[in-house]
Amino acid sequence: MKHISYIMKYMMKHTKLITLLLFIVTLNGFSQQRAPVNNNFTLADCIKYAYEHQDSILNAGLDIQSAEYKIKETIGAGMPQVNGSVSFQDFLKAPASVGPNIFVQPIDLTAPLIQFPFGAVKYNNTYSLTASQLLFSGTFLVGLQAVKTFKELSQRSLVRTKIQTNINVTKAYYQVLVSNEQIKLLDANIAQLKQQLDQTTQQNKQGFVEKIDVDRLSVQFNNLTTNRENIVRALVLNYEMLKFQMGMPIQQEITLLDRLESINLDQQPIPENADTAFYHNRIEYNLLETNVKLNQLDVKDKKAAYLPTVSANAGFGEVFQENQFKYLYNHNYPNSYVGLGISIPIFDGKQRTYQLRQSEINVQKAKNQMDGVKDALRLEASAARISFYNSIQSLNTQKRSRELAQEVLRVSNIKYTQGVGSSIEVTQAQTELENADNQYIQALYNSLISKVDLDKAYGRIK
Numbered sequence: 001m002k003h004i005s006y007i008m009k010y011m012m013k014h015t016k017l018i019t020l021l022l023f024i025v026t027l028n029g030f031s032q033q034r035a036p037v038n039n040n041f042t043l044a045d046c047i048k049y050a051y052e053h054q055d056s057i058l059n060a061g062l063d064i065q066s067a068e069y070k071i072k073e074t075i076g077a078g079m080p081q082v083n084g085s086v087s088f089q090d091f092l093k094a095p096a097s098v099g100p101n102i103f104v105q106p107i108d109l110t111a112p113l114i115q116f117p118f119g120a121v122k123y124n125n126t127y128s129l130t131a132s133q134l135l136f137s138g139t140f141l142v143g144l145q146a147v148k149t150f151k152e153l154s155q156r157s158l159v160r161t162k163i164q165t166n167i168n169v170t171k172a173y174y175q176v177l178v179s180n181e182q183i184k185l186l187d188a189n190i191a192q193l194k195q196q197l198d199q200t201t202q203q204n205k206q207g208f209v210e211k212i213d214v215d216r217l218s219v220q221f222n223n224l225t226t227n228r229e230n231i232v233r234a235l236v237l238n239y240e241m242l243k244f245q246m247g248m249p250i251q252q253e254i255t256l257l258d259r260l261e262s263i264n265l266d267q268q269p270i271p272e273n274a275d276t277a278f279y280h281n282r283i284e285y286n287l288l289e290t291n292v293k294l295n296q297l298d299v300k301d302k303k304a305a306y307l308p309t310v311s312a313n314a315g316f317g318e319v320f321q322e323n324q325f326k327y328l329y330n331h332n333y334p335n336s337y338v339g340l341g342i343s344i345p346i347f348d349g350k351q352r353t354y355q356l357r358q359s360e361i362n363v364q365k366a367k368n369q370m371d372g373v374k375d376a377l378r379l380e381a382s383a384a385r386i387s388f389y390n391s392i393q394s395l396n397t398q399k400r401s402r403e404l405a406q407e408v409l410r411v412s413n414i415k416y417t418q419g420v421g422s423s424i425e426v427t428q429a430q431t432e433l434e435n436a437d438n439q440y441i442q443a444l445y446n447s448l449i450s451k452v453d454l455d456k457a458y459g460r461i462k
Contacts, residue, residue, distance in 0.1 A: 042257045043173050046246055050169050053247035057165055060158040067151035074147045078140055082131045089124040121321040123328045128317030135311055138304025146297045153290045160283045163461050165245070167452055172242040174448040177260050178441060179235045185437045186228040193221050193430065196413065200423070213423035220430055265392065265447055279377040281459025288370045295363040302356040309343040377457070384450065384457035391447040398440040405429070405436040 041049070051057055097119035100107050134140060197217045203209045240250045248254070279285045316336040322328040345352070409429040415421030455461050 039253050040255045040257050043170060045257075046169050046173055046242070047166050049248065050165050050246040051162060054165050054245075055247060056161050057158070057247075060154070060161040063154045064151065064158060067147070067154040071144075071147045071151060074140075074143050077143075078134050078137075080131055080133045082129070084127070084129045086127040087125070091120055091122050091124075094120040094122055122323045123321065123325055125320040125328060126317065128315060130313065130315040132311055132313040134309075136307075137309045138307035139301055139309075142297055142301040142304050146294065146301070149290060149293050149297060153287070153294065156283060156287050156290055159462075160287065163283055163456070166461050167456055168245040169242070170452050171449055172238070172245045173256065173258070174263075174445065174452070176235065176238045176242055176256060177258065178445045178448065179231060179238050180256075181260055181444065182231055182437075182441045183228060183235065185441070186224060186231065189430075189434060189437065190221070190224050190228065192409075193217065193224060196426070197221050209423065216423055216427045220427060224434070260444070263448065265395070265451060278381065278458050279374050282377055283459075285370070285373060285377060288366065288373055292363065292366045292370065295359065295366045299356065299359045299363060302352060302359050305352050305355075306345060308345070311341045312339070313341060314338040381457040384454040388447075388450040388454045391443065391450040395440075395443040395447045398436065398443040402433070402436040402440045405433040409433050 097116045098113045099116060100109055101111060101114045197214070200209055200214050200217055204211055204214050239254065243250045243252065243254060314337065317334070319333045319335070320328050320331070321333070322330070409426070409432075412421055412426045412429040416423060416426045452461075
């Protein structure tokens with residue numbers, strides 16, 4: 001009861017403060033509730049969102065920041081280096097100081113050593129401040145160039161990550177559009193088949209057609225309905241894949257604004273010899289160029305290791321020594337110095353020579369890799385160009401086939417209605433239309449994907 005009474009008194013005492021806090025929290029929640037959330041995305045919006053939220057892109061951006069800090073770290077090695085130290089010693093048992101007996105003349109150097117009555121001072125307190133400045137170092141100068149090139153490598157790695165993200169998002173976006181188009185075609189077929197099934201059922205009741213005709217249409221109708229349900233479930237997964245590629249929480253709702261009709265697939269295939277140097281637009285080739293630069297800088301670093309290193313140094317310190325602690329800080333013994341240090345490599349068993357040879361081999365290997373990748377990129381572009389051309393041809397063919405299948409079904413229905421055709425003919429025409437729709441959807445998807453691959457192959461995606 002005492003605790004309850006205390007709480008009640010506390011709340012009464014702070015009523016105004018609690019009321020103000022509740023008002024702020026309520027107002028904040030209301031504003032958040034009313035905050036509009038844009039769930040409508042074009043393909044460009046999806047790509048932009050992915051650039052801002054995809055983990056791989058965020059990490060690539062952090063790699064650039066890390067490279068910038070690496071540059072500053074390297075520059076810091078050429079700045080003055082200042083260090084301080086403090087030490088205190090209390091010899092619980094001071095080390096003995098021994099030597100020849102100098103108290104007896106002449107001194108007999110062959111006689112046993114004696115312990116002197118004086119030795120190490122019991123208390124020692126020392127502090128010092130040292131500074132050094134690098135004046136010349138060949139490896140330091142090469143290192144400055146190397147870290148800048150390393151930053152360039154990080155920047156190009158970010159571009160490569162963005163390009164791959166762009167491709168992944170675009171393909172996932174197209175998959176959703178194609179799945180929606182497939183559902184539209186299925187809905188149209190189901191509606192047409194449902195109408196025909198209802199008419200046939202009525203004719204069967206009136207005795208104009210047999211029940212087997214109704215059963216055939218019912219089987220087709222059930223198959224189409226089941227197929228549509230499967231596609232709808234797959235569409236949910238396609239949406240989740242798109243959001244995953246975008247770096248968006250998969251539970252968030254999203255609506256796509258682009259339509260298949262707005263995608264330009266009338267692009268003419270690129271002639272085989274139209275651009276023989278397109279590989280310079282590929283980020284993979286650019287990364288290898290940077291890699292060659294780094295290997296060449298490694299060669300320069302190995303050569304710079306033959307040069308001397310020059311540095312200046314200075315120091316200041318003070319020492320307090322006494323056998324009685326109460327007298328320790330009565331007197332100090334200062335010291336200071338300035339100096340110049342030169343490190344000259346003379347002979348190391350030819351280790352630097354062999355290291356240099358290894359670095360030169362790495363440069364040649366990197367150049368060979370560039371030549372190999374150049375041919376691989378040309379091959380990829382050739383394959384993408386042929387694949388795009390074939391997919392467009394196939395898409396146009398499937399469009400015509402679908403139109404023909406629709407016409408065949410229309411004529412078959414008219415003949416069946418007029419009593420000059422059979423239900424089997426209608427069923428076959430319906431099956432052919434479904435097959436034509438499926439082949440059209442597959443050709444449409446292949447065309448979209450091959451267009452993305454073609455743009456990637458020729459370095460159009462930035």
